[in-house]
Amino acid sequence: MDSSLVRKIEKAKDYAEQPDRVKITQYKAQFRGGNNDHSITYETGRWDCDCSYFSGRGTCNHTMAMDLMLNRMAL
Numbered sequence: 001m002d003s004s005l006v007r008k009i010e011k012a013k014d015y016a017e018q019p020d021r022v023k024i025t026q027y028k029a030q031f032r033g034g035n036n037d038h039s040i041t042y043e044t045g046r047w048d049c050d051c052s053y054f055s056g057r058g059t060c061n062h063t064m065a066m067d068l069m070l071n072r073m074a075l
């Protein structure tokens with residue numbers, strides 16, 4: 001194996017142990033809900049979902065679930 005690739009792998013493992021190095025600024029996902037699929041985005045500190053509950057309240061179970069799943073990363 002290429003020695004420079006080995007070093008890159010070691011560095012990637014080191015970075016993975018330091019999640020504070022990463023700040024997610026944009027995120028897009030398709031969420032498979034109980035009845036329908038939903039488009040979810042995260043941009044500049046704000047979640048958005050195309051479900052009707054979110055449009056009336058600014059939060060929903062889809063965005064709350066994503067927040068819980070990603071809570072180890074600095075959003």
